[in-house]
Amino acid sequence: MVEDPQFHIDAATGLLRGVRQVLSPHRDARPAGQPPELVVVHGISLPPGSYGGPWIDRLFCGDLPADAHPYFAGITGLRVSAHAVVRRDGGVVQFVPFHARAWHAGVSSWRGRAACNDYSVGIELEGTDEEPYEAAQYAALRGLLRALQAAYPALAQGGVVGHSDIAPGRKTDPGPHFDWERIAPWRAGAAGVSTGG
Numbered sequence: 001m002v003e004d005p006q007f008h009i010d011a012a013t014g015l016l017r018g019v020r021q022v023l024s025p026h027r028d029a030r031p032a033g034q035p036p037e038l039v040v041v042h043g044i045s046l047p048p049g050s051y052g053g054p055w056i057d058r059l060f061c062g063d064l065p066a067d068a069h070p071y072f073a074g075i076t077g078l079r080v081s082a083h084a085v086v087r088r089d090g091g092v093v094q095f096v097p098f099h100a101r102a103w104h105a106g107v108s109s110w111r112g113r114a115a116c117n118d119y120s121v122g123i124e125l126e127g128t129d130e131e132p133y134e135a136a137q138y139a140a141l142r143g144l145l146r147a148l149q150a151a152y153p154a155l156a157q158g159g160v161v162g163h164s165d166i167a168p169g170r171k172t173d174p175g176p177h178f179d180w181e182r183i184a185p186w187r188a189g190a191a192g193v194s195t196g197g
């Protein structure tokens with residue numbers, strides 16, 4: 001059995017060591033004194049169902065060419081990002097320092113608390129609602145969750161949710177094939193994670 005990769009977050013910069021960085025302009029500061037308290041898992045592929053291309057990087061950098069694919073015309077103006085993306089092979093790319101606010105959640109609410117971007121970390125898994133994620137992606141996600149909880153202890157209170165949990169009716173990702181059992185200890189509300197009321 002392959003061990004989960006180990007990651008380390010530099011506390012001063014909020015950046016993962018040894019990981020490809022593509023810093024997105026789609027970010028700003030969290031509310032003063034607000035640490036990350038929740039992790040939101042997403043699924044993304046560009047164009048939908050296609051893996052491995054440069055388009056997620058380009059979208060998050062505000063640089064997606066509208067004419068490269070028919071789907072892109074409708075999303076090229078979006079100002080969105082996530083803190084990190086896990087590619088199909090488990091490779092991690094970081095777009096926003098973890099202490100900063102990435103623009104991944106949109107209109108959202110978790111346990112009565114709105115504006116989830118303020119207090120969450122957004123991690124995108126490259127994938128779709130239609131097929132399973134790869135074992136290497138779960139391994140990388142577990143490694144990231146360990147590193148995040150080491151760097152930001154408040155995350156242990158909140159745990160992990162899906163985008164569909166914080167924007168029900170509007171978002172379906174990471175989709176029905178995301179296997180929560182593979183990150184069971186971290187799931188919000190799991191034993192050992194405070195439900196927070």
Ligand SMILES: [Zn+2]
Nearest residue numbers: 042043163173
């Ligand atoms: Zn999402």
